[in-house]
Amino acid sequence: MLRTGADICGAIDRVRAYLTALGLEKQIKIAFDEWNLRGWWHPNLMDTGERSKLRNEDEAFYRNSVIAERDKNDINSVYTMADAVFSASFLNTCLRNCDLVRMACFSPVVNTRGAIFTHENGVVLRPQYFVFELYANLLKETVLDVWKEDVPTRSGCIRDDVKTVDTADIVITYDGKTLKIIFCLKTPPDRVRRRYF
Numbered sequence: 015m016l017r018t019g020a021d022i023c024g025a026i027d028r029v030r031a032y033l034t035a036l037g038l039e040k041q042i043k044i045a046f047d048e049w050n051l052r053g054w055w056h057p058n059l060m061d062t063g064e065r066s067k068l069r070n071e072d073e074a075f076y077r078n079s080v081i082a083e084r085d086k087n088d089i090n091s092v093y094t095m096a097d098a099v100f101s102a103s104f105l106n107t108c109l110r111n112c113d114l115v116r117m118a119c120f121s122p123v124v125n126t127r128g129a130i131f132t133h134e135n136g137v138v139l140r141p142q143y144f145v146f147e148l149y150a151n152l153l154k155e156t157v158l159d160v161w162k163e164d165v166p167t168r169s170g171c172i173r174d175d176v177k178t179v180d181t182a183d184i185v186i187t188y189d190g191k192t193l194k195i196i197f198c199l200k201t202p203p204d205r206v207r208r209r210y211f
Contacts, residue, residue, distance in 0.1 A: 021177075022104065022107050023107055026044065026107070026111050026114065026115065029044055029114070030111075030114055033114075039114070043114060043115070043116040043117075044111075044114050044115045044116065044117075045115075045116060045117040045118075045119075046108070046115070046117065046118040046119065047117070047119055047121075048119055048121035049104060049118060049119070049120060049121065050120060050121055050122075050127050051096075051097050051100040051101065051127075051142075052087060052097075052127040087126050087127045088125070088126070088131070090131055090138050090140065093140040093141055093142075094141065095141060097140065097141045097142050098141035098142055098144065098145050099198060099199075099200055101120075101141075101142040101145045101146070102145050102149075102183065102196065102198040103183050103198055103200065104118070105118070105145070105149055106183045106184070106185045106196060106198060109153075109157045109185045109187075109196075110157065110160070110185060112157050120142070120146070128140070129142040129143040129146060130143055148196075149196070152194055153185075153187045153194050153196070154187035154188050154189035154192060154193075154194050155187070155189055156187060156188045156189065156190075157185060157186070157187055158186045158187065158188050158193075160184050160185065160186055162180070162182075162184060165180040165181065165182055166180070166181045166182075166201075167179060167180055167181060168181055168200065168201055179200060180200070181199065181200050181201040182197065182198070182199055182200065183196075183197075183198040183199075183200060184196065184197055184198075
């Protein structure tokens with residue numbers, strides 16, 4: 015189980031190393047049975063039966079703080095291009111490791127933190143939806159190995175831990191005739207344009 019903010023590439027590499035060391039790399043595969051940028055966990059939500067004893071919380075606090083925070087996931091304006099970039103980067107990581115990662119289930123698909131939000135007046139397609147649409151309809155069946163070098167990086171802190179990522183994420187697929195390239199920028203295009211285009 016990986017939480018949002020985890021080093022997904024590093025986790026896959028560690029599992030690959032363990033399986034290789036045990037001679038099981040051809041027998042055991044990885045399944046991300048639930049993934050999403052917006053995690054399921056909310057403070058105090060999982061210990062509802064014990065919260066009054068453990069934290070001296072009353073129902074008003076629970077409704078106004080805990081449940082209210084959860085319900086913010088239904089506000090469509092909080093879903094941005096960052097959700098799409100994260101989703102594309104996660105899928106690219108899975109594709110680059112498709113010999114080991116055999117399943118990656120986005121959860122939930124509809125409502126709460128889903129790519130599709132339904133309400134009494136219609137449907138909202140959130141940014142992640144369009145990533146799935148592109149990947150499902152445009153990519154080819156074979157993922158090619160890609161060599162990247164001298165890719166610019168960006169660094170930032172997550173809970174006092176400095177993380178560094180490449181500013182571009184690339185996957186190339188092929189069907190024997192046609193190449194399809196996913197080029198996902200993790201930084202504003204004006205900072206990268208001179209480098210790649």
